[in-house]
Amino acid sequence: MEQTQAQTAEVEHQEHPLGIYFRIWILLFVLSSMSYAVDYFQFQGYLRWTLIITFMLLKAGFIIAIFMHMWWERMALAAAILLPPLVLLVLIGLMSVEADFTYSMRDVWMGQDTTLEAKPPAHMAH
Numbered sequence: 001m002e003q004t005q006a007q008t009a010e011v012e013h014q015e016h017p018l019g020i021y022f023r024i025w026i027l028l029f030v031l032s033s034m035s036y037a038v039d040y041f042q043f044q045g046y047l048r049w050t051l052i053i054t055f056m057l058l059k060a061g062f063i064i065a066i067f068m069h070m071w072w073e074r075m076a077l078a079a080a081i082l083l084p085p086l087v088l089l090v091l092i093g094l095m096s097v098e099a100d101f102t103y104s105m106r107d108v109w110m111g112q113d114t115t116l117e118a119k120p121p122a123h124m125a126h
Contacts, residue, residue: 016069016072021067024067027062031055031058032055035051035055070082
């Protein structure tokens with residue numbers, strides 16, 4: 001019976017090779033360098049933010065998966081930790097789409113052209 005318990009404890013406690021940690025560390029360094037290169041090469045607009053957010057999410061994913069040992073955890077624990085932030089991101093995305101729609105509808109319903117620049121009142125204009 002004791003041999004079975006020892007085998008079970010040995011199976012539950014896994015030793016991960018150090019090589020994977022070094023490879024992920026190098027990969028994180030490369031992704032960080034690429035993120036800094038976005039600023040160095042002065043990308044602008046949606047391309048800049050798409051690249052920065054993509055590199056950020058990749059780095060966060062590797063850190064969570066490898067350094068926080070989520071890659072080796074049970075699916076129930078991983079889902080309990082990862083699903084709530086993902087749901088929040090989806091809700092934030094939906095709110096931003098709805099906010100953009102509401103802002104663009106101001107022109108239709110209130111007769112305000114949102115593309116014009118604000119002008120100072122007549123008594124303050126020079």
